[in-house]
Amino acid sequence: MSVTIKQCPLGKGIFAAEFIVENQIVWTLEGVPVDKPTRSTIYIGNGQHVDDPHGIYFNHSFNPNCKIDGRRVLSLVDIQKGDELTFDYTINEPKIASPFEVSDGRWVK
Numbered sequence: 001m002s003v004t005i006k007q008c009p010l011g012k013g014i015f016a017a018e019f020i021v022e023n024q025i026v027w028t029l030e031g032v033p034v035d036k037p038t039r040s041t042i043y044i045g046n047g048q049h050v051d052d053p054h055g056i057y058f059n060h061s062f063n064p065n066c067k068i069d070g071r072r073v074l075s076l077v078d079i080q081k082g083d084e085l086t087f088d089y090t091i092n093e094p095k096i097a098s099p100f101e102v103s104d105g106r107w108v109k
Contacts, residue, residue, distance in 0.1 A: 003027060003085060005057050013084045014057045020079040029055060029071040039098040044071050060108055061086035068092045 003026065004017045020026055029042055031050030040056040041049035050071070052058075058066075058073075064086045065079050079085065089096060089108050099109035 003054060005054065008059070008084055010059050012057045013059050013086075014054055016079045016081050016083050016085060018081050020075045022075055022078050024075045026066060026073040026075055026079075026085065027054065029068070029073065031055075037093065037095055037097040041097070042068060043093050044068070059084065059086050060089040060102070062088060062090075062102075062106070064088045 002016060002018045002020060003014050005012055006015050029044060029050050029052040031052050033044065033048035033050055034041065035047055035049070037043065037049045038051070041051050042055045042058070043049050065075060065077050065083065066073050066085050066087045067076055068087055073085075073087075096109050099107060101107050
C-alpha cells in the first residue's frame with residue numbers, strides 16, 4: 001500500500017507515500033462487510049459497507065483524486081507523493097451516516 005496517515009487541516013488524512021499514476025489501484029479496502037453505514041464505513045456495493053483501518057482518514061472532496069470501485073480505491077488522476085487522497089462521499093455513499101457542512105457552505109448529506 002502506497003499511503004500514509006498524516007495531520008491535515010481536517011485533523012488527519014491519508015496521503016500518497018509515492019507517485020501514483022492515473023487508474024492505479026491505490027489500496028484494497030479491508031474489513032468485514034456490514035449492512036448499515038456508520039461515520040467511518042465506506043460503501044462497497046450490494047448494500048455492504050466496510051470499516052477499513054485507513055478509511056477513517058479518507059477525507060471527502062467535491063473534486064476528488066480517487067474513487068471507490070467495490071473494495072478497490074482507484075486513482076482518478078496522477079497523484080504526487082505527499083498529496084492528500086480524497087473521494088467524493090456524495091457519489092459513493094447511498095446515504096451519509098453523519099451529514100456535515102464543508103468550508104464553502106455546501107452540505108455532504
